[in-house]
Amino acid sequence: MIRKTKAVMNRVTEVCKRLDEQYGSDMRTYLDHRNAFELLIATILSAQCTDKRVNMVTPDLFAKYPTVHDFATADIKELEKAIHSIGFYHAKAKNIIGCAQKLESDFGGEVPRTIEELTSLPGVGRKTANVIRGNIYEDPSIVVDTHVKRISKRLGFTNSDDPVVVEHDLMKILPKENWIRYNIQIIYLGRTICKAPNAKCSECFMSDICPSCKIK
DNA sequence: AACTCGGGGCA
DNA sequence: TGCCCAGAGTT
Secondary structure, rough: OOOEEEHHHHHHHHHHHHHHHHHOOOOOOOOOOOOHHHHHHHHHHHOOOOOOHHHHHHHHHHOOOOOHHHHOOHHHHHHHHHHHHHHHHHHHHHHHHHHHHHHHHHHOOOOOHHHHHHOOOOOOOOHHHHHHHHHOOOOOOOOOOHHHHHHHHHHHOOOOHHHHHHHHHHHOOOOOHHHHHHHHHHHHHHHHOOOOOOOOOHHHHOOOOOOOOOOO
16 A cells, blocks of 8 residues: 655646646546446447447447347347457457346446446446446546556556555545546556556656656 | 456557 | 457456
């Protein structure tokens, strides 16, 4: 667990300020959707797959299956065909159908709100649940993926590899009202500059305050 | 905690 | 070719 030292909190303040300056203060999810259910499906599809490719298939997908009931009664082979280019298509098709069926049977066709309810759905883990909570219900939530984990360590915001510990560390130090915004900004930073093997520190707007910066 | 699932994009 | 991608489920 990280300790809220003065040095860490000063860095948090500066990092948040620069993220907003760089990326704007209205960042949310990358995934195209018109309602909670569509975001849930898109997020399930996005596991181990870039958002760009998810957004390529979702318009046709949601046109073919407009409602929860359409997914709940879908033919799995046909659904697999519709999402084939995503990867993991068999498991994801199965999960999406099971998910839609459980929404109908247990939740009145609505997307539930709590972590426990969301993660009880097939194909929905902690990350997906937090995407829904943060983007749809605007409940304070932190999404921990490989980008968030890596950058949080590099910035000295956590020293753990356990996603749940990282989540709690970030909850302790980030300004609560903007968790999901900083979350998506950090992910974007990770995709473009602060990469896993080859971090482009020379292009980074936080190089001067980053403890892991390789160019001083 | 390790392992498996997998197609497409990009270097 | 080889590596990577807003993970989740099973063992």
